[in-house]
Amino acid sequence: MEAFVNGLNDLIWSQALIYLCLGAGLFYSIATRFLQVRHLKDMIVLMFDGKSSDAGVSSFQALSMALSGRVGTGNIAGVATAIAFGGPGAIFWMWVMAFLGSASGFIEATLGQVYKSKQGGQFRGGPAYYIEKGLKAKWYAILFAIVTVIATGFLLPGVQANSIASGINNAFGISPWITGIVLAGVLGAIIFGGVKRIANVAQVVVPFMALGYILVSLVVVFANLSQVPSMIALIFNSAFGTEAAFGGILGSAIMWGVKRGIYSNEAGQGTAPHAAAAAEVSHPAKQGIVQAFSVYVDTLFVCSATAFMILITGMYNVKPDGVAPIVNNLGDIEPGPIYTQQAVESVLPGFGAPFIAIALLFFAFTTIMAYYYMAETNLTYLNGNVKRVWSEYLLKIAMMGMVVYGSVKSAGLAWTLGDIGVGSMAWLNIIAMLLLTKPALRVLKDYERQKREGKDPVFxxxxxxxxxxxxxxxxxxxxxxxxxxxxxxx
Structure with missing residues (x-):
């Protein structure tokens, strides 16, 4: 079974998907004339644009919901695995993926808004909706919806739960079984309350957790301030193979940087459009621009905070697959939250392990909440206009069960299953995005025309x-x- 899962993961995450993700990000950056730079001011202003309604949520709530999905275990455990298997240079390629991915994030979020629907009194949208409406390919839309329900409802929650359980076990010695059961109970209390409850929890928890995490990272960095220049040099030299120790794993650095970059910021994966479609805005491009900024927040801020803490303190190993260990500072331990816990512990003894465990709890748990919303949205799409309450209850219960299951399984298996889910969605979504490039660019052009005319754009x-x-x-x-x-x- 494990051999089959690993083989499937290798097939999905072949070099073709790496090139597709990078290529799409570069193409959209050029096609939009690098909107991720030109509209930086709008990203901040539009974040607080719009108010929630009975059908939709505000731009900030939609941003928080999307960040709930983006900012998760990939920002802590994911960065650790990128360094462990790709070396310090993988961080540079995560940055590249964030810069290019923000343009992809704009396109998919904008498409989510353009082709959204109102079902059951709420805005619903995402790749399945824009594939059916924009491409008129119902079979393709159904395929994406099924894959997304499986990925976000069954495969991906286990990764988040596993990291939470691992971090809490490292810090407090609490059994993963207990952690899993408690997580499932709290998750049930929230998801049975619907999208409004998810949005309300996200808009409070997400900004708080991200800010607190970045502040602690600054403490660790300033405690090792003299090491900053050499750390930055290590990242760039390793990224291009000019660092002697890591020169032989350039391919691994690129692959793991892009792979973990996509897993973390989710640009092009097809997850963020679900939250983007729920926003109450006057023009689709507004939410597209806000979601482009969320990619920056995830990778350039939160992932960088983790990477700097790990690298500047030297609390990491580099053991690429099929290659002898290059760096072995932590002995024989599995890459994950413990890298970051050890990094903070080296500066703040007695504080690092529990703090990272709690941060990971917030990061990963809000991501699980976001996964439920995505799974529910695609289930709603599959149900059509027929209200099948039993299917939603089944999804809720199954997802709670997967949280318990993921908590006690090995990290390696959990990550492999998660990668299969991410990669499958990315393949289907990026191809759909490329086929819908023309209407997405027309929306941007319309938004920019109205802005030049001094108007508040209305679509x-x-x-x-x-x-x-x-x-x-x-x-x-x-x-x-x-x-x-x-x-x-x-």
């Missing part, structure tokens, strides 16, 4: 030349003849 799909935007067409209440004409646009 009119007919004027923007974006067909099949059913929700937005109904908002304008166009006559049927006009809507039919809009659908003929190419």
């Amino acid at each position: 009119d799909p007919v004027k923007a030349g974006v067909p099949y935007a059913d929700f937005w067409e109904k908002e304008y209440k166009y006559p049927e003849s006009v809507q039919s004409g809009n659908r003929k646009l190419s």
Whole structure:
């Protein structure tokens, strides 16, 4: 069984997916004229734009929900595994993936808004919706929805739960079984309350946990301030193979940097569009720009905080697959939260292990909440207009069970299953995004035109030349003849 799982993971995460992710990010950066730089000011301003309604959430709540998914165990345990298997240079490639990925993040979030629907009185959207409406490929949309329910409902929660249980066991000696059962109970109390409860919890917890984590990282960095120049040099030299010790693993540095970068910031993976579609905004590009910023927050801020703590204190091993250990500072321990715990402990004895365990609890638990929302959204899509309450209850119970199961399984198996889920979604979503490039760029062009005219952009799909935007067409209440004409646009 384990051999099959590893083989499937190697097939999905072949060099082709690495090139596809990097290529898509580069293409969208050029196609949008590097909007991730040009619209940096808008990213901050639009973050607080809009208010929640009965159907949707505010831009900040949508950002928090998306960050709940992005900021998770990948920011702590994921960075550790990237360094362990790809060397310090993997961090540079995570940065590259964040910069390029922010453009991909804009495209997928914007598409999520353009093709969203109102079901059961709530906004719903995501890749399944824009694949069906934009590409008119129902079979493809169903395939994505099924893969996403499996990935976010069954495969990915185990990674988050495993890291929480591992961190708490390292810090407090509490059995993973106990941690798993408690996590499942708290998760149930939240997800049975619906999307509003998830959004309300996320908007409080996410900013608090990210800020606290970054502040502690600054303490660790300032305690080793003299090591900063050599640490930065190590990252860049290792990234390009010019560091003697890591020159032979350049391919691993790129692969693990991109792989963990995607896992952490989720750009192009197809997860963020679900939260983006839930936002109540006047123009799809507004939420696209906000979600582009969330990629920066995840990788450039939180992941960098972890990497700096680990590297500047030397609390890491580098043991690439099939290669003799290059660095062995921590002995025979499995890569994960313990790298970061040891890093903080080296500066703040007695504080590091419990702090990272608690930070990981917040990071990973909010990610599990976000996974449930994604799984529920795709289940809602599969159910169509038929309200199947039993299927939602089954999903909730199954997900709680996977949290317990993931807590007690080995970290290696949990990560492999999670990688399969991430990679499968990324393949399907990026191909769909590339096929829907034209309408996404038209939305950006329409937003920028209205901004130049001094307006607060409001989306009119007919004027923007974006067909099949059913929700937005109904908002304008166009006559049927006009809507039919809009659908003929190419």
